[in-house]
Amino acid sequence: MSVATDADVIVLGAGIVGAACAWRLAERGLRVQVLEREAVPAAGSTGRSAAGVRHQFSEEANILLSMASIAEYRTMPESDYRPTGYLFLVPQAQWDAHERAAALQRMHGIPVRTLSPAEAAGLVPATTEGLRGATFCPIDGVVDPHGICMTYAARARALGASFAFSCEAVGIGHDGSRWQVEGRSGRFRAPLLVNAAGAWAGGVAALAGLDLPVGPARRMVWTSAPLPDGFGMALPCPLTVDLGSGFWFRSERDRLIFGLANPADTGFSEGIDWEWLEPTWTAGSERFEWFAELAVDRRACWWGYYENTPDHNPVLGRRPGAEGWIDACGFSGHGVQHAAAVGRLIAQEALGEPSFIDIEALRIGRFSAPGATGGGERLVV
Incomplete structure (x- = not known):
C-alpha cells in the first residue's frame, strides 16, 4: 500500500x-x-460559467458575500472585472419582494436604481407588457x-x-x-x-x-453570431434578466450570450441539449422583439453544471x-x-x-x- x-x-x-x-x-x-x-x-x-457578478441578492448573507468578493476582484488585474451592470425586469407579482431586496441592498451602500418599465427599455430595448418596474446596479458586471x-x-x-x-x-x-x-x-x-x-x-x-x-443541474449557454452593423442596441450592454420567464442575456465583445434554466435538467447529463434552444429562443423573443433577428453560432455554445441545494x-x-x-x-x-x-x-x-x-x-x-x-x-x- x-x-x-x-x-x-x-x-x-x-x-x-x-x-x-x-x-x-x-x-x-x-x-x-x-x-x-x-x-x-x-x-x-x-x-464554463457565464461569468456574471452582482450585488443584487435578496438575502443579506449573499449581499455581503458579493460585496466582499467583488471588492477583491476589482483589485485583481487577472479578474478582468467589467462593470457593465445588471438589469432585472420585474413583473407585478414579484415587485414587492424585489423592491424590498433593493432597499436592503441600498442599506449596505450598493447603488441600485429603481426604474420604470420605460426607463428600463431605454437601457435595453424591450416590450414592457406585464412589467411593474426594473432595478439596475452599475457596479454589477462580469469577470474572468x-x-x-x-x-x-x-x-x-x-x-x-x-x-x-x-x-x-x-x-x-x-x-x-x-x-x-x-x-x-x-x-x-x-x-x-x-x-x-x-x-x-x-x-x-x-x-x-x-x-x-447538493446535486448537479446542467445549464446551456447559447452564443449569437457576431452582431451586424447597425444593431439597435449599444454594446456592451448589461446582463439583463427577465424575471417573468427567467431568460437572461449579456454582451460578450461583438456577440450576445444567453440562456434559460431548464428545471427538469438535473443530474450528470453531458453535452448541449439542442432541443432546449427553441424554448430559450421563444422566451427571449417574447420580451425582446429584436432577439428573433439574431443568428446562433452553434460552434460557440457551451454547457456546464450548477451545484444546487x-x-x-x-x-x-x-x-x-x-x-x-x-x-x-x-x-x-x-x-x-x-x-x-x-x-x-x-x-x-x-x-x-x-x-x-x-x-x-x-x-x-x-x-x-x-x-x-x-x-x-x-x-x-
Missing part, C-alpha cells in the same frame, strides 16, 4: 472556490493539499473566472500548497483524528477536509457516509458530528460571485475564528429544520 501524504488540510476541488480556499488556508500557515478530479484547475463549472482561479491556485502554490490533478477521491474515511482520502493517484491524510467539489460535492460527502443535499443557497462551515469536515459548496450558480469571500471565511472556520460575515443561515443544520426546503436565491446568472 502506498504511503499517505500528510497535510493540515485537504481541499477537494480546484475550481474557483477550492482555489480561493487553498490560497487563504496556505496564507494562514497551514499545509494544504488540493485534490482535483480534472487535469487542470477551473476545468469544471468555473471555466478562469483568470481568477488560476491566480488563486498560483498564490496557493507560492505559499507551499500542493495540487494533485487527475486525482478524483474514490474513498474517504476518518480514523478518529484525521480524514483519510483515497485518490486515484495517491492517499492523503489531514485533520481538516474542505469539500469544495462543486456539482460533485454531494457524491464526495456520500463517500464519507455524510448526507449533503434545495433553497439555492450555499452550504458553508463545519459539520456537526463530523470533526474537521468543512463544507464550501452548493452555490447554485453563485460560486464565481462569492468565491473570494468564501476563501477567507473557510480559513477563519478552519482556525476557529469568528467569521467576518455571519454564515449561520448558510450552515448545513438549516436543512434539518422544519420547512427548510424552499425560498432562497433562485437566479443563477
Whole structure:
C-alpha cells in the first residue's frame, strides 16, 4: 500500500472556490493539499460559467458575500472585472419582494436604481407588457473566472500548497483524528477536509457516509453570431434578466450570450441539449422583439453544471458530528460571485475564528429544520 501524504488540510476541488480556499488556508500557515478530479484547475463549472457578478441578492448573507468578493476582484488585474451592470425586469407579482431586496441592498451602500418599465427599455430595448418596474446596479458586471482561479491556485502554490490533478477521491474515511482520502493517484491524510467539489460535492460527502443535499443541474449557454452593423442596441450592454420567464442575456465583445434554466435538467447529463434552444429562443423573443433577428453560432455554445441545494443557497462551515469536515459548496450558480469571500471565511472556520460575515443561515443544520426546503436565491446568472 502506498504511503499517505500528510497535510493540515485537504481541499477537494480546484475550481474557483477550492482555489480561493487553498490560497487563504496556505496564507494562514497551514499545509494544504488540493485534490482535483480534472487535469487542470477551473476545468469544471468555473471555466464554463457565464461569468456574471452582482450585488443584487435578496438575502443579506449573499449581499455581503458579493460585496466582499467583488471588492477583491476589482483589485485583481487577472479578474478582468467589467462593470457593465445588471438589469432585472420585474413583473407585478414579484415587485414587492424585489423592491424590498433593493432597499436592503441600498442599506449596505450598493447603488441600485429603481426604474420604470420605460426607463428600463431605454437601457435595453424591450416590450414592457406585464412589467411593474426594473432595478439596475452599475457596479454589477462580469469577470474572468478562469483568470481568477488560476491566480488563486498560483498564490496557493507560492505559499507551499500542493495540487494533485487527475486525482478524483474514490474513498474517504476518518480514523478518529484525521480524514483519510483515497485518490486515484495517491492517499492523503489531514485533520481538516474542505469539500469544495462543486456539482460533485454531494457524491464526495456520500463517500464519507455524510448526507449533503447538493446535486448537479446542467445549464446551456447559447452564443449569437457576431452582431451586424447597425444593431439597435449599444454594446456592451448589461446582463439583463427577465424575471417573468427567467431568460437572461449579456454582451460578450461583438456577440450576445444567453440562456434559460431548464428545471427538469438535473443530474450528470453531458453535452448541449439542442432541443432546449427553441424554448430559450421563444422566451427571449417574447420580451425582446429584436432577439428573433439574431443568428446562433452553434460552434460557440457551451454547457456546464450548477451545484444546487434545495433553497439555492450555499452550504458553508463545519459539520456537526463530523470533526474537521468543512463544507464550501452548493452555490447554485453563485460560486464565481462569492468565491473570494468564501476563501477567507473557510480559513477563519478552519482556525476557529469568528467569521467576518455571519454564515449561520448558510450552515448545513438549516436543512434539518422544519420547512427548510424552499425560498432562497433562485437566479443563477
